[in-house]
Amino acid sequence: MARNGKYPSAHLNSKRQSTGMRPLIALSLVSVLILTFYIREGDAGPVHTARSVVTTATSPARFAGSLVAAPFNALGNVAANLTASQETLAELREQNEELTARVAELSESAKTAERLEDLLGLQSTYSLESTAARIIGGSSDAWTHTVTINKGTADGLALGMPVCNSNGVIGQIVECALNVSTVLLVNDETSGVSAMIQSSRAQGMLQGQPDGSLRLNYVPADAVVEVGDIVITSGIGGVFPKGLPLGTVSSVDKSANDVYYTITVRSQASAENNEEVLVITSLTTDQSASDTDIQAANSSPAGETTAKDDGSSDANGEG
Amino acid sequence: MRLHETGASSRTYAAMAIVACLLQVGIAPQISLFGGTFNFMVVLAVSLALTREVHASVVCGFLCGLFFDLTSAVPVGLMALVLTIGSFAVATMAHGMAPGMTVEGVRLAIASVVVVNIVYAVFLYVLGVQSDLMWALGHGVSGAVLDSLACLPFIAAGGGSAPTRGFTARSGGSRLKGLK
Numbered sequence: 001m002a003r004n005g006k007y008p009s010a011h012l013n014s015k016r017q018s019t020g021m022r023p024l025i026a027l028s029l030v031s032v033l034i035l036t037f038y039i040r041e042g043d044a045g046p047v048h049t050a051r052s053v054v055t056t057a058t059s060p061a062r063f064a065g066s067l068v069a070a071p072f073n074a075l076g077n078v079a080a081n082l083t084a085s086q087e088t089l090a091e092l093r094e095q096n097e098e099l100t101a102r103v104a105e106l107s108e109s110a111k112t113a114e115r116l117e118d119l120l121g122l123q124s125t126y127s128l129e130s131t132a133a134r135i136i137g138g139s140s141d142a143w144t145h146t147v148t149i150n151k152g153t154a155d156g157l158a159l160g161m162p163v164c165n166s167n168g169v170i171g172q173i174v175e176c177a178l179n180v181s182t183v184l185l186v187n188d189e190t191s192g193v194s195a196m197i198q199s200s201r202a203q204g205m206l207q208g209q210p211d212g213s214l215r216l217n218y219v220p221a222d223a224v225v226e227v228g229d230i231v232i233t234s235g236i237g238g239v240f241p242k243g244l245p246l247g248t249v250s251s252v253d254k255s256a257n258d259v260y261y262t263i264t265v266r267s268q269a270s271a272e273n274n275e276e277v278l279v280i281t282s283l284t285t286d287q288s289a290s291d292t293d294i295q296a297a298n299s300s301p302a303g304e305t306t307a308k309d310d311g312s313s314d315a316n317g318e319g
Numbered sequence: 320m321r322l323h324e325t326g327a328s329s330r331t332y333a334a335m336a337i338v339a340c341l342l343q344v345g346i347a348p349q350i351s352l353f354g355g356t357f358n359f360m361v362v363l364a365v366s367l368a369l370t371r372e373v374h375a376s377v378v379c380g381f382l383c384g385l386f387f388d389l390t391s392a393v394p395v396g397l398m399a400l401v402l403t404i405g406s407f408a409v410a411t412m413a414h415g416m417a418p419g420m421t422v423e424g425v426r427l428a429i430a431s432v433v434v435v436n437i438v439y440a441v442f443l444y445v446l447g448v449q450s451d452l453m454w455a456l457g458h459g460v461s462g463a464v465l466d467s468l469a470c471l472p473f474i475a476a477g478g479g480s481a482p483t484r485g486f487t488a489r490s491g492g493s494r495l496k497g498l499k
Contacts, residue, residue, distance in 0.1 A: 019373060019374075020372075020373030020374045020376065020377045020407055020410065020411070023374055023377040023378055023381075024377050024403060024404070024407045027377060027378065027380075027381040027399075027403045028400055028403050028404060030381070030399075031381065031384070031385075031396045031397075031399040031400035031403055032396065032400060033396070034385075034388075034395055034396030034399065035394055035395065035396030035397055035400065036396075037396075038394055038395040038396055039394065039446075047395050047396075050389060050395075051388075051389045051390075051395060054386075054389040054390060055389075055390065058340075058344040058390055061340075061341050061344040061345040062344055062345060062348070064345050065344065065345025065346050065348065065349055066345075066349065068345065068346070068349075069346065069349035069350070137348035137349055138348045138349065138351055138356075139348060139351070139356065139391070139392065140343065140344075140347050140348045140356065140387070140390055140391035140392070141356060141358065141387075141391045141392070141393050141462075142351075142354060142355045142356045142458035142459070142461060142462040143393065143440070143443055143448065143449055143455060143458050144391075144392045144393065144448075146392045148348060174392065175392060182392050184392070189449070189450050189451075190448065210449065210450055210451035210454035210455070211451075211454060
């Protein structure tokens, strides 16, 4: 009675609590607070740190899941084929016919060795300072395009490091735990990469779309862009090395009064489970965009040159 | 008559939680069908809410949501909020229902899973994580279909060991009204 004269006994009081209203309100408030902290804090904030700790603690289960799922990846490909468009399927069938003859006699170890050689080739071609890693899983939710790799801060990885495979850039590290990292793929709609058309040097921003496709935005309508042009990283921003392949232009649209092109890009790099990737750990000065490049991008984004020899200069990582 | 969990049912619930966590971390990232992925934390929260008291269901929902948030590349706290409220609603509606694989239970579980996924997709759109509402809802519906399938074994497992609910489990019931 001393606490609350309205209720005659503590027993009845406890029964009133079983409606669940108190925990509902309390935990809802806690959830909103956590969400607010997460949005407002930096990458080193307590909520991000807690996520990193949980990711590290659960990494053995991720590795185990990757091993268990490895034999069933082919089934996933079948399901993906069932949902692909007819155009895509026809294209894939053609590619499959060509590739089947080439790879039929290779064993899985030979494929792995080939991929590693490709990575080494990419590494030496672009003089990349990098660490090899392996994809061990995809996204845990349906709304984001991410993959998990089997290296983390213990291996020298850090937030923001670019990740590529033998075909080019696949994404950027957005979560880094002790022994695993989460890579945001370039086709996620929150992803953006400074890019340019290799032939005309027209610069823009490669952004993911909700349907998983890629679009090269902010390319001025007076630039020269054609279907089949190769899109590469521009190096502006200092995150991605200059000249890494991102994809090829699959469609170019421009209305009469448009300021920018609408350019759809087909990604060259796919992020399949159990495949090897390179995490670029640092950039040299000649891999970043020079002041001249940045000034040129600001003053004349379309670029004045139609250099035919830029492919070689990009391949060597030269400004 | 007070309700209480037997030792056996507590062990079953603990086993369900461990299995769901392992599946969420180990298997869910490996499977993506029709643009959706399994969310075993939603499955666990709904399955527990069907058989447990409201108070416990709310706490379980919060913990399930928080675990999902911390193991996925999504805003931390959002699924915790959705599952806290969702578990409360499911547990409240499930009062008086027979535990286990009943038509009412499965129907309520599937409806809850669909609502949770769609509400979560809308929240992601509102927060700016998703820029296209239709695509976000599409992913939500795909995920809901997978979660509905995954719900069935969890409901069966949870129902088999659920304690019997008496009519006095509903606080604010007729026997207490006279004392208010």
